[in-house]
Amino acid sequence: MTETDTTWDIAQVARMSGVTSRTLRHYDATGLLSPAWTGPDGRRHYGRDELLRLQHILTLRELGTSLDRIGSIVDADDQATVVALLRDHLGGLTAERDRYARLAATVARTIDSLEKGRPMTDEQIFDGFAHDRYEPEARERWGDDAVDRSNARWKALGKEGQQKHLDAHREVVEALGAAIRVGFTPASPEVQDIVAQHYAWVSLFWTPTLETYKGLTQMYVDDERFRRNYDEVAPGAAELLRDAADVWADRNL
Structure with a gap:
């Protein structure tokens, strides 16, 4: 990639992704995400490939994957590994969805209790909290x-x-x-x-x-x-x- 190709500097990538510039520099230092090129002033610049890699990294982080594990996955770019990991976390996400449904029901019961004076047990008050x-x-x-x-x-x-x-x-x-x-x-x-x-x-x-x-x-x-x-x-x-x-x-x- 040349400097004339479409790129985004580190500040722009930080704003787009919600990842701090300090974190992006840490990713570069550890080899997790290197910029496409670095300007004479030391500012890092990222192309589309780097943005897609960052998206992959952030997706895995949202799934609770450790940084070391993320590095091995994105470097290998092994679709079977990624799919297996996603399947593992699908069960967790489904369980989390169910937990939020329980939390919503708990809040609804609390509103009903406050408005109508219906008592709630301790277990009902904290149902769904993990x-x-x-x-x-x-x-x-x-x-x-x-x-x-x-x-x-x-x-x-x-x-x-x-x-x-x-x-x-x-x-x-x-x-x-x-x-x-x-x-x-x-x-x-x-x-x-x-x-x-x-x-x-x-x-x-x-x-x-x-x-x-x-x-x-x-x-x-x-x-x-x-x-x-x-x-x-x-x-x-x-x-x-x-x-x-x-x-x-x-x-x-």
């Missing part, structure tokens, strides 16, 4: 012992404690969104306080080291599923947490 949806991936990433300890601590909290823990995380997310809207920097005292709250929230189940905490917050940016949880309050919230965590970890861990 706190273990990422457990298989967590076991692969951090090991069975870490996940088993985390699960035990979660169960020990009881329903009231579990709800408080979920509420604490929501407070962190909303505080990040407010910090984005106000324009606080990652190193500002206000944002550093938010990171301290986040670290304490994480440490209820697992005590990260300096590097593992930085790696965790980097994952919040790299993994679309987690990034959406933070960016729903304000675009860039996940990146603010990641950048602020780098500062906080260097100062405190």
